[in-house]
Amino acid sequence: MVRLTFYGGVNEIGGNKILLEDEGRRLFLDFGFPYKRHKQFYEEYLKPRSGAGLLDPLVMELLPPLEGLYRDDFASPGLWEQFRHTFTYRMLDRVDGVLLSHAHLDHSGHISFFRQDIPVYTTAMTAFIAKAMQDSGKSDFDQQVCYFSPTIREYPTGWKQIACLTGDTKEQRQFCIANIKPEDLSPEAVEFWRWGFWEKTKRQKPLESRPLVGHSGCSFNLRCFPVDHSIPGACAWGIETSSGWIIYSGDLRLHGKRAELTRKFIEQAAALKPKVLILEGTNVLRETNVSEYEVYQNGLRAIMGSDGLVVADFSPRDMDRLLTFRQIAVDTGRKLAILPRDAYLLKTLRLLEPEIPDIAQDDSLVIYQDTIASKSPALWLRNLCQEYDSKIILAEDVSSAQDQFVLCFSFFDLNELPSIRPGVGSLYVYSSSEPHDEEQEIDFRRLHKWLEHFNLKGFGLPVEINDKWQIPDEEKGLHASGHACASDLLEIARQINPEVLIPVHSESPEFYTKQPVLNGINVSLPALNGTIEI
């Protein structure tokens, strides 16, 4: 008998943490950061204490109390005694690995807590994006997916209590890639994987990197199916168990640029005659999709008439969208100015997909450098700025030729505007999703204030009408979701045709229980921390 236990992704979008157990073998399907539950307690300036390690996420029930699963350096002495009486406590003495579907943190973030000998099975692209995100971001202790600094315990001077401090070494997790042979990677790709940041402080020791290895060592027979989602490298998984094949969709869509990957997955998954399909349901309440091509057409229409600066706001890591705006920039005689972190990601993707444009060679791409430099810029940033020296533009370059650029900024980059001073006729094109919670609504109020202040015309921007934030009808169609709409999800379920369908990653999973088209498929709704036996 196979047991599936759902520690996250139940009645919530993201935070997937699914434990699969079969005759003593155990795998996790994703181990994501539960944004929604996290936000109930925390915000930017109120965070779990990194020095408390596992204590905060365990007490706040953001992490299941599974002894044996997590890093020892995060467990203070006596920690586990506090949780052994709890309902969800379990001792997991053996976990064979985690199957990671893609690099969005709501699927990967809490891998940070895993013991370092637990391998991460994923695609090469997801592994590389996870590293690029960490290299170029300020990842908190609970989002260090690819590598981490083990904490050390000591009494800092003048402190009465023992503290967990970030150590001087960095260790990389073992990533096992499923879709290509590690020996087929280029020397540049191997070098990227090994590259660490020890120069940042003199005390820090080099990243202790583990090579990427193939995934054949797993005790399960696995299938990795590339699928289309709003981040490159996404995949679904098939796991052969003693009860039959179990398919896990991860996040996917049928209307993106790589829709044929998802179609191929459907076909191959159906051929396995699976017992179970664990399927996402982010957009079960949406009836239609906007395609990336429509985003291109609508974006082009919005930008074509503009004779001032154009700011394009879209989700980080959505490379399809970045390339869409690059095309729009080309077609409107402008250059696309991207931020260094996007340039770093683009450069990383090109290590695996040579068809991604080369920033050095591509006339339509430039890199916008922040006006205020830090005293000691991070090494990745310094290297990047040196490598693409001739491609760097500054606020004054943009300011003096505003009709020459499409600037890829998000809300958090608006503080550059005082250096740019957008002129008359400038446009802010919003190409992302509508606000999901109060915090985002507050950010939108702020965004509107910024636009007002700088006389920037908003386009595609959600506005508040009768207490509801929505995009005006005539400005819709500037965002293609990473997730399939209702009819596509039903099509996926119907064609794969499992015996049991388990919806996850959805705020309305009961949607699947009322669909005549799924007749013959047994829909089983998971409960948080609950187990479904197969």
Ligand SMILES: [Zn+2]
């Ligand atoms: Zn995702």
